[in-house]
Amino acid sequence: MYIIGELINGMYRNVREALACRDASVIKALARKQVDAGADALDINCGPLSKDPAQDMRWLVEAIQSEVAVPLCLDSTKQTVIVEGLKACRGKAIINSTTADPDKLDAYLALALQYHASLIALTVDKKGVPQDKERRLELAAFILERAAGAGLPAAEIYLDPVLMPINVAQNQLEDILRVIGDFKLLTTPPAKSVVGLSNISQGSKNRSIINRTFLVMAQALGLEAAILDPLDQELMRSLITGALVLNKTIYCDSYIEAYLKSKS
Amino acid sequence: MAEELKLVTTWSQSVHEMQLGATRQEGGSRKAALTVGGEGALPFLFKEGALPHKPLIAAEIFDVPQDDEPEALRRDLKGISGDPVSWAKAMIADAGADLVSLKLAGIHPDGANTSAGQAVSLVKKILAAVDRPLIVLGCGEAARDNEVLPLVSEATKGERLLFGDAVQENYKTLTAACIADGHNIIAESPIDVNIAKQLNILISDLGMPANRIIINPTIGALGYGLEYAYSIMERARNAALSGDKMLAMPFICFVGQESWRAKEARVPASESPAWGDAAERGIMWEVVTAMSCLQAGADILTMRHPRAIKIIKSEIQELMKRP
Numbered sequence: 001m002y003i004i005g006e007l008i009n010g011m012y013r014n015v016r017e018a019l020a021c022r023d024a025s026v027i028k029a030l031a032r033k034q035v036d037a038g039a040d041a042l043d044i045n046c047g048p049l050s051k052d053p054a055q056d057m058r059w060l061v062e063a064i065q066s067e068v069a070v071p072l073c074l075d076s077t078k079q080t081v082i083v084e085g086l087k088a089c090r091g092k093a094i095i096n097s098t099t100a101d102p103d104k105l106d107a108y109l110a111l112a113l114q115y116h117a118s119l120i121a122l123t124v125d126k127k128g129v130p131q132d133k134e135r136r137l138e139l140a141a142f143i144l145e146r147a148a149g150a151g152l153p154a155a156e157i158y159l160d161p162v163l164m165p166i167n168v169a170q171n172q173l174e175d176i177l178r179v180i181g182d183f184k185l186l187t188t189p190p191a192k193s194v195v196g197l198s199n200i201s202q203g204s205k206n207r208s209i210i211n212r213t214f215l216v217m218a219q220a221l222g223l224e225a226a227i228l229d230p231l232d233q234e235l236m237r238s239l240i241t242g243a244l245v246l247n248k249t250i251y252c253d254s255y256i257e258a259y260l261k262s263k264s
Numbered sequence: 265m266a267e268e269l270k271l272v273t274t275w276s277q278s279v280h281e282m283q284l285g286a287t288r289q290e291g292g293s294r295k296a297a298l299t300v301g302g303e304g305a306l307p308f309l310f311k312e313g314a315l316p317h318k319p320l321i322a323a324e325i326f327d328v329p330q331d332d333e334p335e336a337l338r339r340d341l342k343g344i345s346g347d348p349v350s351w352a353k354a355m356i357a358d359a360g361a362d363l364v365s366l367k368l369a370g371i372h373p374d375g376a377n378t379s380a381g382q383a384v385s386l387v388k389k390i391l392a393a394v395d396r397p398l399i400v401l402g403c404g405e406a407a408r409d410n411e412v413l414p415l416v417s418e419a420t421k422g423e424r425l426l427f428g429d430a431v432q433e434n435y436k437t438l439t440a441a442c443i444a445d446g447h448n449i450i451a452e453s454p455i456d457v458n459i460a461k462q463l464n465i466l467i468s469d470l471g472m473p474a475n476r477i478i479i480n481p482t483i484g485a486l487g488y489g490l491e492y493a494y495s496i497m498e499r500a501r502n503a504a505l506s507g508d509k510m511l512a513m514p515f516i517c518f519v520g521q522e523s524w525r526a527k528e529a530r531v532p533a534s535e536s537p538a539w540g541d542a543a544e545r546g547i548m549w550e551v552v553t554a555m556s557c558l559q560a561g562a563d564i565l566t567m568r569h570p571r572a573i574k575i576i577k578s579e580i581q582e583l584m585k586r587p
Contacts, residue, residue, distance in 0.1 A: 249503070249508065250457055250458065250461055250499065250500070250503045250508060250511065251458045251461075252458045252459070252460075252461035252462035252465065252510070253458075253462050254462060254465045254466075255461075257465060258461060258465055258508070258509075258510045261465070261468070261509055261510055262507055262508050262509040262510060
């Protein structure tokens with residue numbers, strides 16, 4: 001599983017404060033901790049309260065890449081913010097995210113091509129979040145067709161089925177799980193899939209166990225990537241054990257340690 | 265040539281490179297250092313990744329005469345295998361082996377029970393007589409090996425030799441000695457990829473760099489579990505190339521030892537006429553076992569018969585010709 005660490009987000013107070021006083025040490029420490037815990041990439045989001053998100057994004061990218069050399073997942077609803085992040089990014093970037101709305105999708109496909117970035121595409125459009133599997137699949141097919149037309153390989157696309165909170169849309173979760181497998185049938189080689197894991201437990205009690213139960217179920221259905229808290233040790237252990245059950249890694253008594261050693 | 269392979273796999277990681285032997289400038293006394301490992305693809309699939317180093321052949325020699333030597337070996341090593349120093353020299357100069365693997369069988373308390381001092385002095389003599397790196401193996405009796413091998417390690421400090429075998433039940437003493445004296449270590453597991461991985465973790469937890477560990481996956485000769493060894497090696501190498509650092513070590517396969525133990529390599533033609541000449545049969549048993557190990561990803565083959573060594577050496581040259 002490709003792990004995208006979620007902790008550098010202006011929603012969190014420590015990040016918000018570090019942003020306000022330009023304290024890079026806090027950001028670097030968060031980046032380092034997540035990578036050490038097994039993150040393959042880091043999500044960066046300035047948060048809803050940022051007054052100058054484009055400059056905040058640039059500053060965050062620069063602070064993080066002075067500490068770690070992993071791909072950065074530039075997370076914003078504003079294109080100008082994404083572009084500023086792409087300009088500052090020295091390594092591989094992942095754009096987070098576009099929707100299936102044609103104008104936005106085309107603009108982001110062009111950006112991904114220009115900056116050799118991967119692109120997270122949400123299976124939503126102006127009509128809102130789909131209520132069933134078929135509509136999600138339809139939007140995914142549209143996204144991939146448009147990407148092929150633009151010349152972006154399917155392997156650079158992460159399809160996001162948009163995870164809904166369990167206390168809001170419990171009846172959709174099985175469909176979301178199944179569509180992760182179905183996404184793979186759309187192209188050869190298949191596009192990847194990603195979820196923003198914490199969404200599922202938004203507003204619930206016992207968030208951690210909800211997150212990790214969903215994650216291992218999605219892992220079994222072939223989920224390739226997840227934006228999550230890599231410092232949640234039980235979550236990471238479940239994921240590492242799930243990979244063993246799926247025969248993706250080779251068992252040994254210290255398999256958790258072995259996994260982390262292979263990351264370092 | 266059949267239709268060209270179209271499906272090319274890309275891998276995310278290479279096998280660690282291990283350097284054997286240290287030159288004078290590096291603090292040893294070897295004429296040249298040898299390197300194994302570094303594969304970025306499955307064996308001989310040059311289109312899929314880098315295969316920077318050819319597999320090496322280490323000649324298996326013993327410190328004391330072996331009384332159960334098969335006829336073909338006894339005859340063809342006559343006048344050579346009596347003295348380990350000249351044996352080592354002959355295997356490099358005449359048979360063309362790349363390096364020498366010395367088994368200190370004589371230190372076994374139930375065997376010749378030679379002293380640690382004798383072992384140290386023999387290793388030093390061989391190092392003086394041949395300018396290649398050396399593999400030094402204990403007798404397999406844990407307590408005795410733990411007494412003798414650290415002394416040999418210390419006496420050859422800086423030569424960057426390869427010592428073995430560390431096993432899951434007994435790895436700490438030898439690992440500590442090899443770390444302190446700058447040597448490499450063989451990690452042996454009983455045809456078990458899970459234990460191979462675990463032992464690599466245990467050894468590296470003591471502070472041994474991963475590029476100084478080589479996996480002895482334990483092989484069986486042709487007809488004696490070779491296919492198990494093959495599949496274990498294949499599985500470990502696939503995992504290594506896919507990113508598992510704790511399996512990304514080169515392999516050493518003890519081909520001579522295993523092949524010449526097989527009934528087919530030993531039984532004289534008088535006992536089993538249909539099987540034909542015993543010497544030819546034994547040599548071919550060793551050759552076929554070695555070839556299979558090469559195809560499974562072996563980096564070092566230890567071998568016994570000079571003819572088998574010559575045949576495999578020329579096969580390696582052929583296999584390493586890039587298309």
